Amino acid sequence: MSKLNQTPVDGDLAHALDTRIPPTVFLLTGCVAVIGCNSLVLSPIAPEVSRSLGASVQGVMIASAAFGLGTAGSALFLARHIDRLGAWRMLRMAFAVLAFALGVSAVAPLLAVLVAAQLVAGLAAGIALPAIYTNAATVAPAGRETETVGIVLTGWTLSLVAGVSLSAVLADMLHWRAVFALVCLLAVGAFLVLAFNGRRDTLSEEPAMAPLAALRTPGLVPLLLACGAFMGSFYGVYAYVGDHLANALGRPVSANGLLTLVYGLGFGAAVLLDRPVQNLGVRNLLPFAFAFVAAVYLAILWGADSFETLLAVAFVWGLANHLGLNMLIVRLTGIAPTRRGAIMGLNSATTYIAAFAGTLAFGPVYAGFGLGATAAVAALLMLFAAIAAAR
Template sequence: MSNSDQAATLGANARPPIPALAYLLTGCIAVIGSNSLVLGPIAPAVAVSFATSVPVVMMAAAAFGLGTSASALFLARYIDRVGARRILQAALLLALALVASAAAPTVTALVAAQLLAGVAAGVAMPAIYASSAAIAPPGRESGTIGVVLTGWTLSMVAGVSLSAVLADLVHWRAVFAAVALLAALALGSLTASSLPDVRKAGPAPAPLEALGIPGIVPLLIACGAFMTAFYGVYGYLGDHLHSGLGQPVSANGLAALAYGAGFGTAALFDGIIDRLGARRVMPFAYLLVAIVYVAIAATSNSYGMTLAMVAAWGLANHFGLNVLVMRLSALDPSRRGTIMGLNSAVTYLAVFVGTTGFGPLYSDFGFAASAMVAALLMLVAASAAAWRTRQPHRT
């Protein structure tokens, strides 16, 4: 075989690299994720500053979730018409809402600022997911999306672990100011990038029109069960570690690091999804998450074992989120923005349902019971993911 033939063979067998633009989208996810996670750790400091209670301060988090869900439902449909890049550039004016959060003179002002931040995030995340699917080379879809999803790891580590430290050393307002600066840097980088901006001619589809796309409803049911289980357990993990196991508040930061480490490590194995196919992997990924919840329940009386299970939880959830984004984005590439908007709307509705629904469950029956209910929800997600498996599918 000649050298040219060998080079051609190697070239044909070589896997295409992950596009550099994927790392820019990773940073965008990290910025948005940081804002969605930082308020919890600094809420006590914010409450002292405004002479109010933590539950009142957390109304700002609820406002962020409400704004995100409504925006994703009603505005994300314009991504396909206007273009994901342009929408994302506009959404990264999130920096202004973060500046308003840092300068808020009252709790009411903070709630209003976070509502605006939610409106921006509600269109930004579907635009990021749509873009990551669009730039992925053939055969590297899972790896590309996996790299973008590691932005959640960055936000978990930096947002949760460092926000409380920054609030202690400087002020809670410095936390929002820092995230605002990161959002401004992301906007500048996006503007200077070559991220493609494919647009679809014609009117934007109605918000719920995408529900008619074959296969989307079972995937959204899987998304709702998956995310409700996550937020229902994660929302009370910190209190369980502190009140249930007698650990200091700083233990919450270690739990966030453990989850982030597991979530990020899973990106090394995303090639498995490309080889086997997201449709085939998805039910098993959700069964794996269910097993992890059972393990969390079984080890909930041990701090060390709980941390280990939280790391396994992060790893399993990475696969669950990756296959969900892959399958949704492959349903109809011409309507990716609308589809991913529905995904974000369901996700942030799950924030509300998980947090409020698991509250009485946790208070009355404890953390282990909450984890077991989450495991049952994952069985629902796995069943929905396996729905209509005999029909041909793109992934």
């Protein structure tokens, strides 16, 4: 039927099809979940890994640090090729490498092999995450960008709720190697779906940018500063919540798992707010979202002596962080569409550098003054992030 003869009903149907969330978005969500699982599962199974490989728990966690280092490095130096080579192609390549690295992690005979495998997994993740966010922005229906990115971000909820919970169970029932084997199988499955999903890339004609050249993009630096403050404050507080629950409040280790679960549920529940947020306008609301996160940290400061209060605040914390992260990614991907890969690479590099710096810098504050003081510093950082985002 030609457009001239198209009936109003046909037009409404075509519009509905154009604006619905494509199934590919849920594939991207699964990809985020696989990466999130690998980045989160080592901590709860570290004691089992240490006994099996004859190393200390601190030594085992070097593998987690190697993953973060690899992610930051490749996001900074390799993700810039996404625009020239194509986000879908780079995502397929990254997941092939990720699956290989996870397989090696599952059979690692020595700690050094596990650390090296996780470094390679980080190199793959540093390409995959910017590619995922770039593809999410590309396939999002017009007017539903925030909602689309919000769905993709629920992959982190899946990894928090399912990955962290199931990893300890699998390690107890079978072996810690079964955890990495399962995540490897998930990565292989994601790679196969990516290989046959038929998506083609629209390549940029511009040459790959130098690693830091994208910083010249107008409006980018303030958003990256906001990202650094946002992520540094989160990891700086989150890293010490478990110790606070155990040593200051006398709670068992399971209490930390429950708090993480509640945080993940809040992060996932925020997807219900993404459509209203889209209608109100991301650019106008991002500073307010960061101010909301600052208020959550003040609530942690106020309720640090009560586990029940912290549990309730954890849900709101997850919800607020989802909204802030969602709006930040939508803003970043909208600055310069032909440079999305490079920009999202800088975003991922900033995230993992801030995670490392936040955990390190907040340590003396926590050791000297407790969780409340770390929450107060985090609130100040979030006010800085709100001001930077407003610019």
